[in-house]
Amino acid sequence: MIRVEQAGHWFRPEQWLFRDLSFAVAEGEATAILGPNGCGKTTLLRALADTLALKQGRINVDGIVGVVPQALRGDVGYRVIDMVLLGRSRYLGRFGAPGRRDLSRAEACLDAVGIADLAERRYDRLSGGQRQLVLFARALAGDCRVLLLDEPASALDLANQGVVLRLIRRLVRDDGMTVVFTTHHPDHALAVADKVLMMAGEPVFGPADRVLDEANLARLYGVPVRRVTIEADGERIEATVPVHRLTGFDAPPPRL
Numbered sequence: 458m459i460r461v462e463q464a465g466h467w468f469r470p471e472q473w474l475f476r477d478l479s480f481a482v483a484e485g486e487a488t489a490i491l492g493p494n495g496c497g498k499t500t501l502l503r504a505l506a507d508t509l510a511l512k513q514g515r516i517n518v519d520g521i522v523g524v525v526p527q528a529l530r531g532d533v534g535y536r537v538i539d540m541v542l543l544g545r546s547r548y549l550g551r552f553g554a555p556g557r558r559d560l561s562r563a564e565a566c567l568d569a570v571g572i573a574d575l576a577e578r579r580y581d582r583l584s585g586g587q588r589q590l591v592l593f594a595r596a597l598a599g600d601c602r603v604l605l606l607d608e609p610a611s612a613l614d615l616a617n618q619g620v621v622l623r624l625i626r627r628l629v630r631d632d633g634m635t636v637v638f639t640t641h642h643p644d645h646a647l648a649v650a651d652k653v654l655m656m657a658g659e660p661v662f663g664p665a666d667r668v669l670d671e672a673n674l675a676r677l678y679g680v681p682v683r684r685v686t687i688e689a690d691g692e693r694i695e696a697t698v699p700v701h702r703l704t705g706f707d708a709p710p711p712r713l
């Protein structure tokens with residue numbers, strides 16, 4: 458369970474990124490946070506992860522927390538399997554070396570995100586998308602009950618976006634994990650989130666299907682957005698299509 462009460466934060470005095478923000482995420486539920494660039498999604502996620510002290514309000518998170526950041530600072534020259542084993546650190550003694558069980562857990566987590574074949578590669582020589590999957594595996598290796606993910610699919614190709622979405626859904630539905638993720642993809646929120654928090658102007662929080670309607674999405678991004686339902690192999694998939702107008706700008710035409 459996550460409870461956020463009257464949360465608020467600024468980096469420049471009194472220029473509030475968000476304030477008076479209250480919402481709750483029940484155990485075994487997924488919540489997506491959407492909002493325009495710079496509105497404070499990562500900042501809120503850092504506060505949930507207890508790596509940032511808010512200027513206002515209270516946050517309570519029950520259970521072991523795993524965090525999947527967008528990227529790590531600096532180049533980390535570890536092998537991928539050692540990066541994932543870092544996720545086991547809370548189970549090792551102060552100078553304890555990982556044991557057989559830790560290794561098999563780390564291997565299973567790499568397998569879960571579909572990159573078992575990268576185990577011996579150096580983390581700093583991976584692509585951005587591959588690194589994102591390693592950080593997901595590292596969080597899972599910590600046997601967390603609450604998973605906080607910052608734009609978990611932002612660097613991923615379409616197939617790997619599917620891997621991550623299916624994994625999030627399985628972790629929530631089958632394992633009862635509590636998940637909060639930020640995203641710029643309303644489709645991803647519709648696919649796996651029970652609830653949505655929209656951070657722009659007056660925040661909106663509620664069931665994903667209801668919050669992500671055409672009017673709210675257009676208000677959020679300042680772009681008209683259509684909701685469509687697609688039938689695929691007997692499954693109904695809710696999708697969103699932004700209606701970008703590509704004419705009427707002053708920009709010169711591209712030189713071909």
Ligand SMILES: Nc1ncnc2c1ncn2[C@@H]1O[C@H](COP(=O)(O)OP(=O)(O)OP(=O)(O)O)[C@@H](O)[C@H]1O
Pocket residue numbers: 468474492493494495496497498499500501
């Ligand atoms: N440590 C910091 N010091 C000063 N300003 C910061 C700091 N961290 C973030 N900011 C500023 O706070 C604002 C919100 O940043 P944040 O990363 O939370 O936005 P976001 O909604 O996650 O954006 P995006 O969608 O682009 O990832 C930005 O204007 C950013 O420059």
